[in-house]
Amino acid sequence: MQHDESPEDRAFRAEVRDWLETNLSGAFAHARGLGGPGREHEAFEERLAWERHMAAAGWTCLGWPVEHGGRGAGLTHQVIFNEEYALARAPARVGHIGENLLGPTIMAFGTEEQRKRFLPPIVAVEELWCQGYSEPNAGSDLAGVQTRAQLADDGTEWRITGQKVWTSLARESDWCFVVCRTEPGSSRHRGLSYLLVPMRQDGVEIRPIVQPTGTSEFNEVFFDGARTDASNIVGEPGQGWKIAMATLGFERGVATLGQQVGFRRELDGVIELARRTGAIEDPLLRDRLTRAWMGLEIMRLNATRTMAGIAAGAPGPESSISKLVWGTWHRELGELAMDVLGAAGLVARGEPYDLDEWQRLFLFSRADTIYAGSNEIQRNIIAERVLGLPREPRP
Structure with missing residues (x-):
């Protein structure tokens, strides 16, 4: 810019x-x-x-x-x-989850008391947050969540029971914003609420998930009667879907342009690797490198356009275009890096499982088209909510 x-x-x-x-x-x-x-x-x-x-x-x-x-x-x-x-x-x-997701959500939908309680510790990086959306049988299909919360008889607290999965940085977090079902018998988008739940309490168990990279930034989180104060609901009971969608829109905001600087550095590294190994002489690989460069330029132009929607308020479903584009591009860059490496990319650089940056890029970027809304879900959102196409038949 x-x-x-x-x-x-x-x-x-x-x-x-x-x-x-x-x-x-x-x-x-x-x-x-x-x-x-x-x-x-x-x-x-x-x-x-x-x-x-x-x-x-x-x-x-x-x-x-x-x-x-x-x-x-x-x-x-x-x-x-x-x-x-x-x-x-x-x-x-x-602290990016608190700063970029939860904070803007509370400013848009929270009470004044919630703003006073939760925003200052985010600014000071005194409290860290994680996101309780996906479940084993409700990954990108957030409307299928079954984690439930019930208000105590005396109305003082919510009690949460259920399981979340792929929860980034759960072990390091102090709080989690949890989408759960608060209306018994409800289904899909109805009866969901958006609760703020402390992580460091009895009734919360965190189990790390070992990824192909050998690391464990994703986790399973089990809620077994976990508690949170009755006031820690954002919006009204039943408004959880609307608020959760707004949070996802904030997630695809300004920080994506900084993310693309990292993508540029990775692409430059892959190009340099291709020169060093001689792979750049292969016309097919050279064409793929050129297409990767073009894709990154298009991504940047689209992200800049999307910023106009963010400047006008909470972003709309058009932000799904950004997620679909960068997730697919980054996964393909990982595949391209491995093809540039050739057979050498199949061998770890050390024991017991010491990966180089290109192997790690390939393995982790497989998740880019799944987390924060899978490509399939993003295409449905774009088709139905942006283009106005008929909804898919529901079972």
């Missing part, structure tokens, strides 16, 4: 770049490049310390209104920050 920037924007970019360069040194010098998809196990405590250092300097929750602890930064400045953060190879964020 630099070609469209005003003098004020360029000054802000220089401020961000200078701050990152100055602070990613000394105690935090080794933190560059740590974490990220497939590598969330890396130096978590150091990354948490870094993010709290950012918070103390006012660099978390930039786009939040000033009255909620943010800077009230406009869309362009948010994009600039995310781009410069990625270009500096700053460590992967640990």
